[in-house]
Amino acid sequence: MADLSTTFAGIRSPNPFWLASAPPTDKAYNVVRAFEAGWGGVVWKTLGEDPPIVNVSSRYGAVRYNGVRVAGFNNIELITDRPLAVNLREIAEVKRAWPDRAVVVSLMVPCTEASWKAILPPVEDTGCDGIELNFGCPHGMSERNMGAAVGQVPEYVEMVAAWCKQHSRLPVIVKLTPNITNILAPARAAQAGGADAVSLINTVTSITGVDLDLMAPEPVVDGQGTHGGYCGPAVKPIALHMVGDIARDLPGLPISGIGGISTWRDAAEFIALGAGTVQVCTAAMHHGFRIVDDMIDGLSNWMDARGYRTLADFHGAAVRNYVHWGDLNLNFRTLARIDQDLCIRCGLCHIACEDTSHQAIAAQRIDGRRRYEVIDAECVGCNLCAHVCPVDGCITMAPQPTTQPKLVWAQHPNNPLRVAAAAE
Amino acid sequence: MSDTAETAGDIAAGRLKPAELAANFADAHPPLSPHEAVVEANRCYFCYDAPCREACPTGIDIPGFIRRIATGNLRGSALTILEANIFGGSCARVCPTEILCEGACVRLAEEDRPVRIGALQRRATDWLMAQDPRPFTRAAATGRHIAVVGAGPAGLACAHGLARLGHEVTVFEARAKPGGLNEYGIAAYKLTDDFAQREVAWLLSVGGITIEHGRALGRDLDLAALRRGYDAVFLGIGLAGVRALGLAGETLGGVRDAVDFIAELRQTADKGRLPIGRRVVVIGGGNTAIDAATQARRLGAEEATIVYRRGPAEMSATHHEQDWAQTNGVRIRHFAAPHRLLASGGRVAGVEFMRTRLDAAGRAVATGETYTLHADMVLKAVGQVFVPDPVHGDGTLALALDEGRIAVDAGRRTSLPGVYAGGDCIAGVDLTVAAVEDGKIAAASIHRQLLG
Ligand SMILES: Cc1cc2nc3c(=O)[nH]c(=O)nc-3n(C[C@H](O)[C@H](O)[C@H](O)COP(=O)(O)OP(=O)(O)OC[C@H]3O[C@@H](n4cnc5c(N)ncnc54)[C@H](O)[C@@H]3O)c2cc1C
Ligand SMILES: Cc1cc2nc3c(=O)[nH]c(=O)nc-3n(C[C@H](O)[C@H](O)[C@H](O)COP(=O)(O)O)c2cc1C
Ligand code: SF4
Ligand code: SF4
Ligand code: SF4
Numbered sequence: 001m002a003d004l005s006t007t008f009a010g011i012r013s014p015n016p017f018w019l020a021s022a023p024p025t026d027k028a029y030n031v032v033r034a035f036e037a038g039w040g041g042v043v044w045k046t047l048g049e050d051p052p053i054v055n056v057s058s059r060y061g062a063v064r065y066n067g068v069r070v071a072g073f074n075n076i077e078l079i080t081d082r083p084l085a086v087n088l089r090e091i092a093e094v095k096r097a098w099p100d101r102a103v104v105v106s107l108m109v110p111c112t113e114a115s116w117k118a119i120l121p122p123v124e125d126t127g128c129d130g131i132e133l134n135f136g137c138p139h140g141m142s143e144r145n146m147g148a149a150v151g152q153v154p155e156y157v158e159m160v161a162a163w164c165k166q167h168s169r170l171p172v173i174v175k176l177t178p179n180i181t182n183i184l185a186p187a188r189a190a191q192a193g194g195a196d197a198v199s200l201i202n203t204v205t206s207i208t209g210v211d212l213d214l215m216a217p218e219p220v221v222d223g224q225g226t227h228g229g230y231c232g233p234a235v236k237p238i239a240l241h242m243v244g245d246i247a248r249d250l251p252g253l254p255i256s257g258i259g260g261i262s263t264w265r266d267a268a269e270f271i272a273l274g275a276g277t278v279q280v281c282t283a284a285m286h287h288g289f290r291i292v293d294d295m296i297d298g299l300s301n302w303m304d305a306r307g308y309r310t311l312a313d314f315h316g317a318a319v320r321n322y323v324h325w326g327d328l329n330l331n332f333r334t335l336a337r338i339d340q341d342l343c344i345r346c347g348l349c350h351i352a353c354e355d356t357s358h359q360a361i362a363a364q365r366i367d368g369r370r371r372y373e374v375i376d377a378e379c380v381g382c383n384l385c386a387h388v389c390p391v392d393g394c395i396t397m398a399p400q401p402t403t404q405p406k407l408v409w410a411q412h413p414n415n416p417l418r419v420a421a422a423a424e
Numbered sequence: 425m426s427d428t429a430e431t432a433g434d435i436a437a438g439r440l441k442p443a444e445l446a447a448n449f450a451d452a453h454p455p456l457s458p459h460e461a462v463v464e465a466n467r468c469y470f471c472y473d474a475p476c477r478e479a480c481p482t483g484i485d486i487p488g489f490i491r492r493i494a495t496g497n498l499r500g501s502a503l504t505i506l507e508a509n510i511f512g513g514s515c516a517r518v519c520p521t522e523i524l525c526e527g528a529c530v531r532l533a534e535e536d537r538p539v540r541i542g543a544l545q546r547r548a549t550d551w552l553m554a555q556d557p558r559p560f561t562r563a564a565a566t567g568r569h570i571a572v573v574g575a576g577p578a579g580l581a582c583a584h585g586l587a588r589l590g591h592e593v594t595v596f597e598a599r600a601k602p603g604g605l606n607e608y609g610i611a612a613y614k615l616t617d618d619f620a621q622r623e624v625a626w627l628l629s630v631g632g633i634t635i636e637h638g639r640a641l642g643r644d645l646d647l648a649a650l651r652r653g654y655d656a657v658f659l660g661i662g663l664a665g666v667r668a669l670g671l672a673g674e675t676l677g678g679v680r681d682a683v684d685f686i687a688e689l690r691q692t693a694d695k696g697r698l699p700i701g702r703r704v705v706v707i708g709g710g711n712t713a714i715d716a717a718t719q720a721r722r723l724g725a726e727e728a729t730i731v732y733r734r735g736p737a738e739m740s741a742t743h744h745e746q747d748w749a750q751t752n753g754v755r756i757r758h759f760a761a762p763h764r765l766l767a768s769g770g771r772v773a774g775v776e777f778m779r780t781r782l783d784a785a786g787r788a789v790a791t792g793e794t795y796t797l798h799a800d801m802v803l804k805a806v807g808q809v810f811v812p813d814p815v816h817g818d819g820t821l822a823l824a825l826d827e828g829r830i831a832v833d834a835g836r837r838t839s840l841p842g843v844y845a846g847g848d849c850i851a852g853v854d855l856t857v858a859a860v861e862d863g864k865i866a867a868a869s870i871h872r873q874l875l876g
Binding site: 066067344345346347348350351363370390391 | 462463465466469470471472473474475494530531533534
């Protein structure tokens with residue numbers, strides 16, 4: 001059985017599965033249930049200054065895709081709506097009762113040194129393992145110059161991180177907002193401010209849908225709606241990209257990966273792309289805490305099968321293969337291959353390629369029976385057919401042998417700048 | 425044979441309690457809930473050049489209508505269906521989908537479980553029927569008037585197509601109710617809640633169609649006069665005759681044609697009043713035999729046995745139908761042909777069967793070995809036949825036949841100019857959906873003829 005224990009920015013947990021700061025970590029009741037279920041850690045629902053904020057009724061929107069529920073999830077909730085003292089007392093109690101689990105406290109207070117300086121000591125007194133600075137919430141709090149309003153300005157990120165390092169001995173994790181053009185800017189700022197780690201992504205600014213009867217964005221609050229924060233399976237690709245960028249370009253900065261993680265496989269992908277721990281919110285909100293069982297033994301079974309004893313054995317293993325487009329080999333060729341025995345003759349590969357790609361799959365009738373055949377000379381290896389084919393393993397992409405050496409864009413004959421480069 | 429005499433003729437009504445009968449004759453396949461329908465619709469791959477569509481005799485754009493269910497466009501879905509098949513509602517219930525659309529579904533190749541096309545078709549058409557009492561529109565009146573003979577699926581599909589094109593249609597129907605075998609023949613649990621009548625009434629809402637009941641061709645009307653009186657004539661008169669066993673005693677009490685038994689059953693609202701034998705023997709190998717035996721069991725027959733002269737593969741009843749009968753406690757015996765009807769007191773008491781085997785040509789031949797089954801009721805389901813007399817009239821009209829039925833070309837034109845035919849009265853498979861296609865094609869041909 002593989003060893004799943006982690007030490008992340010100095011914080012230990014028996015496994016890398018943490019619950020993200022959100023309703024699942026709102027209070028002791030939830031967190032205790034989560035720990036009983038086996039979660040390795042929690043980031044407590046974001047604390048703020050008293051008086052607590054007020055939430056609206058009607059808070060979540062969700063995207064259904066082809067009958068699948070909660071493919072994407074959106075919320076217009078704010079930070080905790082409970083008094084600070086209650087949260088602090090519960091955090092202390094829970095940490096005392098569960099010393100082996102990671103208890104990180106998420107914080108969001110106004111962007112002044114006094115506010116941060118005031119909240120840090122009582123938080124530290126709870127015995128928690130670290131703090132996470134919520135610079136990500138894209139709605140409600142940003143209008144009050146908190147959350148994403150801070151996270152979108154690298155100078156503020158650096159400044160607040162520095163205050164926290166200065167006024168607290170706790171490890172500082174900066175939670176980044178994806179609602180920014182280049183994630184490296186705030187990540188670098190966090191590092192410059194002395195942060196011990198970053199976590200990402202927070203939610204993506206979104207409207208999940210429009211109620212066509214009420215003519216209002218969802219979720220509808222008394223006939224009106226507002227933009228919210230998007231998360232769940234739909235945002236995983238966005239999160240992976242941002243995690244990968246930081247892992248590649250800021251090596252050594254610990255990353256807690258968040259965004260659409262629902263299974264052990266999602267977690268393994270984040271870890272391979274550089275995440276040290278992973279955080280989960282939507283999947284738990286969809287199915288309850290019990291999903292962690294499969295996350296734990298799924299990851300460990302996969303690691304055993306691969307011969308990975310610890311997470312460190314594959315942590316970041318995919319980062320070296322995450323390159324810029326200009327580093328890709330333009331001499332590489334792959335071709336679609338259809339397994340005619342598996343093919344169910346739905347024609348989807350043909351129509352997709354015919355209408356929208358390279359007219360490289362011929363639709364034939366042989367003795368009345370449909371047959372779909374790749375025209376190698378036309379196939380550019382785009383993968384589209386393999387993605388649309390409904391049968392697992394029916395269309396595979398076969399890399400073609402080549403005698404040519406690797407050729408990147410910088411050297412390609414079609415690149416006008418190549419000439420200049422050669423002339424230099 | 426010792427107990428035959430004492431128990432022969434045990435035919436009685438009310439063998440089951442009203443609640444049991446109600447359950448037995450309720451919808452055999454209840455409709456999908458809205459949620460189930462969306463989940464099922466999302467199983468459809470939206471195939472290109474979809475094999476299911478090709479396997480539907482009416483060529484419904486199946487991936488197109490299913491996708492519309494998935495997206496919540498139920499009106500669009502139902503209209504897609506009805507555009508190709510105006511009897512989409514009854515076809516959804518009665519089509520042997522396992523040998524049609526669903527039998528061609530690519531999901532079958534993948535996982536042995538096709539998309540439930542029939543059930544989805546029902547979801548969409550039921551929705552529209554409930555939502556819109558009058559969804560069809562008509563083109564501007566053409567002033568042309570067409571006679572349709574027979575208000576079955578073929579005749580009404582033709583009439584509806586013509587009415588939508590702006591023509592006026594008079595339908596002559598021998599029976600008291602429209603619908604043909606949808607009303608008088610299909611198994612009761614396939615078309616519940618008076619669906620046949622409700623569907624016809626809904627279709628007639630298009631306007632321009634008048635049905636004259638109790639008007640039989642050959643008795644009250646003749647073809648020559650219809651040709652003179654109308655711009656075109658469509659014949660959709662089905663199969664009026666039934667084959668006999670060719671044995672002595674076919675008129676014995678307790679011996680009936682299965683189609684008559686079913687028609688009576690369909691027309692009796694209170695199933696508790698229908699007399700049914702304790703032991704029922706059904707002779708034949710088609711869907712009529714299956715339906716008769718299954719409904720006999722559901723009326724409370726203690727035993728219902730289908731006896732067919734060849735093997736399971738030769739039965740015209742589909743594999744699915746055979747399974748269904750067996751699930752209903754019907755016993756199917758193969759390779760035996762009726763040899764002698766046994767009587768007791770003027771009533772049938774049993775049937776002596778001759779065991780058969782297949783010869784090299786696939787025909788059943790007698791082996792000389794016999795066995796006897798006791799029977800209180802014998803239902804004959806050995807085939808229906810086309811009776812040409814009504815169309816031949818006084819014999820001066822030369823309406824050509826093909827395989828004993830009315831000969832037509834691809835446009836459903838008969839050998840007589842201006843006369844069209846379709847449904848069971850022409851050669852081809854005898855299915856509701858095929859009859860609808862014939863009516864649809866004939867309407868288009870007639871329209872071309874009239875405007876051409
Ligand atoms: C017992 C039974 C069960 C069946 N089950 C199924 C099933 O589950 N699924 C399926 O797809 N198919 C089934 N079929 C077949 C299907 O019912 C027929 O193929 C279909 O009804 C044919 O339609 P039609 O319009 O040609 O003929 P019919 O439905 O027979 O309609 C013909 C109409 O013409 C009228 N008519 C006849 N002669 C005259 C005349 N001389 N003058 C005026 N009117 C006349 C009749 O009264 C009738 O209304 C079944 C058939 C039977 C007998
Ligand atoms: C209802 C809801 C409330 C959230 N509240 C907070 C919060 O208070 N603080 C925070 O840092 N992130 C908050 N988030 C963002 C999540 O912590 C997480 O970053 C995001 O949901 C992506 O992860 P997921 O795809 O697993 O849900 C919230 C998310 C949801 C769905
Ligand atoms: S998409 Fe796949 S299953 Fe469908 S026709 Fe193409 S190869 Fe066959
Ligand atoms: S009409 Fe019958 S065969 Fe055609 S799609 Fe509908 S259920 Fe299938
Ligand atoms: S064959 Fe099956 S999966 Fe394909 S379009 Fe038809 S119903 Fe859908």
